[in-house]
Amino acid sequence: MERSIITRAKSAEQAVDEALKLLAVSRESVQIEILEPGGRGVLGLGTRLAVVKVTVIDSGSVSALQSAGSQEITVPTAETSHENTETQIETLPVLNPASEEQGGIGIHNGRFHIQATGTRLPLLTPPPGAVLYRNGTQVDGKVSVSPGDELELESAPKVEAPIWRIEIDEACLRAELHVRPGFERQFTLLDCKPQANLVVPVSERRTFLPIPQAEVAGRLKELGVIYGVRAEIIKQACTSEEPGVFVIAEGSPAVEGANGTFSTNFETETKRLSPQSREDGTIDYREIVEFPTVIEGQVLARTFPARPGRPGRDLLDRPIQPRVVQSIELAAGEGVSITEDGRRAVAIRSGMPRMKHQGFRVHLSVLPKLSHRGDVDLKSGNIRFRGDVEISGGVQNGMNVEAIGSINIRGPIASATIEAAYSLIASGNLIGAHVSVGKRSEFFNQVEPLLLEIASQTQLLQSAIEQLGQTAAFKLNDIQQTGLGALLSVLLRGKFKALHAVLTRFSEQATKNEAQLDVDWKDYAHRLKYGFLDLRQGGLRDSAELDAFRRRTLELAESVSGPEDRPIFAELQYVQNSHVYCGGKVRAAKGAYNATIYCQGELEAGGTLRGGVYFAGRGIAVKEVGAPGGVATKLQVPETAVIRATRVMEGTVVQIGRRSFQFVEAASNVHARLGSSGELLLF
């Protein structure tokens, strides 16, 4: 059977287009019959719509014009307002004049009437969406119908139930109701004139089915949600005719607090004062340097308490704990006392303040100051002091002055050894001296990488122990009695052999340098040894202790690599035949002769540098370098630094990184550095 459609529109062209769209075919596959041309009406009154009949041509069909049935469709205008819960879809039938032979099916007062008058039976197509029964069985697709058939439309409404679900987020702070609204569709027959090929016309009534709020409330209860339920949102969701997601319960997150802080009340910088008048009335143009000092009774630091957070509540009405806040802990070293409330650290003697800040622990100490009158010589003996040292005289040949602090020497320094942890100020000349300022001891150099390795291995150890606890066959209860010793022994022998090796190396270093270690390091070394290596006392007790050990390891590693708590520098006058090492900046105000100066900061020299080797990590700025026809002088800096010299004599070598240059004749205003492609620039 061919498909055909009769369409109406303002013009025949439009009508054909509509028909093609409805049939979903192209112009080539159809036969077009114009039933009414449209245009202005008879006698020029009104306009008439054009009516065309468009038939799809079957390949091999005999009669294109013979249509066994047809449908007329006017393009419907559907109502799209959302408040309307009813939509009506109607089809309008038209009697096909050439159908008497075939008979027809009509609907009158909601009942089917079947006439079979000719040789062919009428045909029936069930309505889309609705259910039609013929003699009790559901009709699928087009069927032919005989007069005795009982046709019935399903009158019971078709229910598309609403679909909803509740989703609770991981933090248990939000419950979302996802809804897809439901509808009930009810179809009723529309009366129509008999047709040979009837597509059953129906009208549809769509009713919105709200979600029963009680069901949602019940489900929430099942899930245990009792806090933060928003009834009005539930109502909104249940009565929503559009699908959507609604937040029907919301918990209150925890309010985080703040960690404790502290403030200090002393200077750590060395102060420089401008020229002073001397007692005899003359002006002392040398800069006076004052080391940081505190006096007895001075409050060195005070803490401000941590502010704890406020717990929240989740949907199950369980409290949500805020992060634990930490207070600052003040630790007293020598010369310091902490008030009973733990909030203030007070100096109990005058001297040089020292502060070590690691994480939440602030360690304060006041090291005393030693004032030595006169020279350091065989009579006075060597000086070794934990604190600042001031020497009013000089230092004689062969003597040692060593201070865990800063050293200030007014007189000349002969062939002596001076070692200062922070700084040296020498007002006299150095002749044949051996000076070391701020040299980090070998122990710390060695130990820093060990500590980092220990910390990371310990973390792996913690995971391994946790994993072990989760295996079916492993029991953990003996650890409560005997500690981790047995387990550590096995792990350090097998899986964590490497950790054992690092721990042993650290222990050896600590023993070797025992004299240098302060109480913090000694304590740590002890914990390490008896926690892991010497297990006679049971080793670490539990995983909490293991974790505390790991954190302490990181703290110590940080303290070694962290910034110095005081600047490192050497302030010198004239340096001759001496060897100077400085971890920071060096100033040789009057120049140097045949000296070796190696510093990690900047080297600044007045006067002349004549002969010798001078290396500075951050650059060199000098007045005059070299001697005519004399001793070779070498200035060297790394590739990122520069060398500036007002006057350079021939024979002087400057080296930047790996590029070096020897001056064959004198030069002025030298600015030696590496260019962008690594070439050596001199001016």
Next chain:
Amino acid sequence: MFAYQIHKSEEEAIVVFEGDLDIESGEVLEEDILPIVSEYPSVRLNFGEVYFVDSSGIGLIIRTVDELREGGRTVKIENVRPEVMEVFELLQIREILGEDVFE
């Protein structure tokens, strides 16, 4: 709960453990079993009925194997249940004692 059986032959002693190898059974192993079997040139430790171990038990197993071997005996551990083997694997017991102990 810990019990054991020792099957002796001329060349070999076979110890069949019955129960958990933990801090409590450790004593029995050390004081009762070890003295008996250390006389035999070859010792087999059967773990077929061992379901649970703890760190003390593991330590003791290692010490036992070490001691026996030091005395010139050959030691074998056999029939380890899969759950207990999992623990052995995590602790790398096979590496510590050597593959030959596990055959």
